[in-house]
Amino acid sequence: MIIESKYEQNRSLGYFGAFEYDKTITFSLEIPRYRGVSEVFMHLSSDGLNSQLYKRIPLKWNSLSQGKDVYEVSIDLSSIGVGLFYYEYELVNAEKSEFYGKRDLDGALTRLENRYDGLIQMTVYKDSGKHPEWLNGGVMYHIFVDRFAKGGTFKKKDYAIINEDWYNGIPQFPEYPGADVDNNMFFGGDLCGVIEKLDYIKSLGVNCIYLSPIFEAYSNHKYDTADYMRVDSMFGDENVLEKLIFEAKNRGIEIIFDGVFNHTGADSVYFNKYGTYKTLGAYQSKESPYYEWFNFKNFPNKYECWWDVQILPRVKSDTPSYKKFILGDGGVVEKWMEKGIGGFRLDVADELSDDFLATLNSKLKSINPNGVIYGEVWEDASNKIAYDKRKQYFLGNELDSVMNYPLREAIIDYIKCGNSELLKDTFVMLYSHYPKSATDILMNVLGTHDTERILTVLGGKSSDGLTNEQLSTMKLSSQDRKIAKNKLKMAYLINATVPGIPCIFYGDEAGMEGYRDPFNRLPFPWGREDQELLDFYRKIGEIRTSESLYKDGFFKLLHCDGNCLAFARYNEKSSIITLVNRGEKSINIDASFSLKNLLNNKIQKSLSGCELALFKTKKSIENLTFSIE
Numbered sequence: 001m002i003i004e005s006k007y008e009q010n011r012s013l014g015y016f017g018a019f020e021y022d023k024t025i026t027f028s029l030e031i032p033r034y035r036g037v038s039e040v041f042m043h044l045s046s047d048g049l050n051s052q053l054y055k056r057i058p059l060k061w062n063s064l065s066q067g068k069d070v071y072e073v074s075i076d077l078s079s080i081g082v083g084l085f086y087y088e089y090e091l092v093n094a095e096k097s098e099f100y101g102k103r104d105l106d107g108a109l110t111r112l113e114n115r116y117d118g119l120i121q122m123t124v125y126k127d128s129g130k131h132p133e134w135l136n137g138g139v140m141y142h143i144f145v146d147r148f149a150k151g152g153t154f155k156k157k158d159y160a161i162i163n164e165d166w167y168n169g170i171p172q173f174p175e176y177p178g179a180d181v182d183n184n185m186f187f188g189g190d191l192c193g194v195i196e197k198l199d200y201i202k203s204l205g206v207n208c209i210y211l212s213p214i215f216e217a218y219s220n221h222k223y224d225t226a227d228y229m230r231v232d233s234m235f236g237d238e239n240v241l242e243k244l245i246f247e248a249k250n251r252g253i254e255i256i257f258d259g260v261f262n263h264t265g266a267d268s269v270y271f272n273k274y275g276t277y278k279t280l281g282a283y284q285s286k287e288s289p290y291y292e293w294f295n296f297k298n299f300p301n302k303y304e305c306w307w308d309v310q311i312l313p314r315v316k317s318d319t320p321s322y323k324k325f326i327l328g329d330g331g332v333v334e335k336w337m338e339k340g341i342g343g344f345r346l347d348v349a350d351e352l353s354d355d356f357l358a359t360l361n362s363k364l365k366s367i368n369p370n371g372v373i374y375g376e377v378w379e380d381a382s383n384k385i386a387y388d389k390r391k392q393y394f395l396g397n398e399l400d401s402v403m404n405y406p407l408r409e410a411i412i413d414y415i416k417c418g419n420s421e422l423l424k425d426t427f428v429m430l431y432s433h434y435p436k437s438a439t440d441i442l443m444n445v446l447g448t449h450d451t452e453r454i455l456t457v458l459g460g461k462s463s464d465g466l467t468n469e470q471l472s473t474m475k476l477s478s479q480d481r482k483i484a485k486n487k488l489k490m491a492y493l494i495n496a497t498v499p500g501i502p503c504i505f506y507g508d509e510a511g512m513e514g515y516r517d518p519f520n521r522l523p524f525p526w527g528r529e530d531q532e533l534l535d536f537y538r539k540i541g542e543i544r545t546s547e548s549l550y551k552d553g554f555f556k557l558l559h560c561d562g563n564c565l566a567f568a569r570y571n572e573k574s575s576i577i578t579l580v581n582r583g584e585k586s587i588n589i590d591a592s593f594s595l596k597n598l599l600n601n602k603i604q605k606s607l608s609g610c611e612l613a614l615f616k617t618k619k620s621i622e623n624l625t626f627s628i629e
Contacts, residue, residue, distance in 0.1 A: 019077055023077050026072055029059065030065065030068040040059040043089075045087070105424070106557075139207065142505045144521050145191065148524050149196060166187060166523045167523065171521060173469075191231070203541070225264050226267060283300050318353050327360055333364055337364060342370075345374040349377055349399065350386040360373065361399075376402070400438065407430065412458070430499075444498065446488075446502075452520055492537065493580060497567075507525065539599065554571065568621040581609060591624070
């Protein structure tokens with residue numbers, strides 16, 4: 001086996017492939033002498049979508065250690081610049097050359113049967129030095145405002161339908177996915193309701209609330225923005241918002257907004273398709289000051305939309321007047337940041353240009369250097385391609401971090417099916433492709449307003465082939481729910497103890513169920529919460545809040561097969577090991593330290609089927625032994 005050594009600058013077995021551009025990195029290989037290798041080369045190339053670079057760099061023999069030849073090369077990253085780079089190793093002996101790439105979290109390389117199929121990615125970035133460290137170690141809570149809690153008595157809009165059945169009401173739904181639906185049915189949740197529930201939210205260990213859009217809009221979901229400068233009147237007003245921000249800060253909680261800057265609503269100040277507003281909208285006249293924001297294919301009825309949804313005309317976000325409105329002095333970002341919010345989550349970040357993101361970053365950080373910018377990205381954000389262009393989210397001065405959908409997929413597949421390979425591959429991808437500053441605050445989601453409820457995913461029947469009418473009333477059986485709850489505990493424990501921040505979609509901790517949108521957006525079951533799940537979520541929140549390792553501790557995978565997962569968060573002084581036994585059989589643990597389970601305060605040397613543990617020790621995992629039998 002050929003082992004690539006760990007890099008000094010990063011220490012950890014995780015975080016070993018993203019580096020600041022002004023560093024010099026030493027790459028090292030340990031090769032068994034019996035392999036007869038006489039020369040070693042690194043083949044280094046730049047991202048093919050940008051400037052071209054190719055080097056065949058020789059590694060120098062350094063030493064012989066325990067029967068292994070050590071070859072090394074040091075590279076000044078400033079000499080190659082910021083960007084994505086890919087490399088493989090060529091090992092030359094008397095007979096032939098062999099190529100190696102694709103490594104695991106232990107640094108072990110794989111022989112490549114086909115060259116270039118398994119190149120190792122290296123992310124070289126410019127560190128801005130401004131990271132929202134207040135997020136580290138906390139918990140995030142994602143609220144869909146209309147469905148969370150009632151607190152005020154705000155005036156109903158004329159077109160709005162109010163569903164008075166908070167506990168059993170069924171939201172509007174289209175005949176089939178993609179069909180038209182008015183989305184004008186409301187259950188009455190508002191910002192006053194959020195204020196009243198802040199102590200409840202804090203009990204989960206939360207230090208950040210992510211609000212679904214609250215700007216003026218026609219729909220209940222508010223992704224069809226009508227006026228970026230106004231709080232929607234059914235949710236409250238600026239005074240209520242200011243009180244929410246104030247009360248949240250008093251509890252150590254920051255508020256971040258959902259920034260929907262890629263499209264507006266057709267029924268808006270800017271487009272005004274239905275003549276609702278006094279302004280001259282782009283749909284009404286080419287003389288409108290907003291006309292240049294939109295792309296009309298045939299004025300006025302054929303215009304570019306987000307995913308061809310006619311109520312969501314897409315904005316050309318690089319239009320100077322639009323950028324000034326959103327990002328300029330006195331603009332949208334400035335107004336709400338100066339109200340005291342902690343930052344933005346950017347809807348469909350893929351569709352916003354690098355220039356727009358960089359300008360937004362500059363503006364936001366000039367107001368609050370500790371502000372945060374998250375992007376909605378569903379894939380590997382380090383090498384994402386959108387509209388034939390490689391995105392530069394993590395190369396410097398764009399996004400602080402992203403929503404962690406790849407981890408969600410991997411956790412679900414592991415808990416449901418025991419797919420350990422996908423989980424390991426996802427760990428390698430995240431912790432070698434992303435800068436550590438981004439990894440430490442990844443928004444680790446199990447469910448969002450765009451996905452089925454996690455409890456339904458883990459225990460419900462497949463929705464394939466079923467109509468919305470059928471899905472609107474489908475619930476788990478008591479037996480399926482019991483099994484799903486156990487699986488959710490496993491999933492949330494993993495989600496909350498790997499690097500990043502667990503983001504709870506409101507009500508997941510209370511046992512809410514629901515299939516695809518809109519059935520995943522039911523009202524919160526106040527007074528009817530699943531106490532068993534709620535207690536578990538609170539326990540995890542308490543542990544995260546009290547243990548500093550969850551702020552920025554390194555990651556080490558200890559064991560991962562179809563039945564059992566173990567990994568450590570650690571530093572030089574201490575370690576906490578997460579252990580999940582998803583199998584039915586008991587497992588025994590061999591460790592060189594006391595195994596006190598933080599979840600139940602018991603000393604354990606074994607775990608029964610479907611049991612969980614967090615073991616803490618005041619030593620670094622690098623100096624300990626731990627194995628599963």
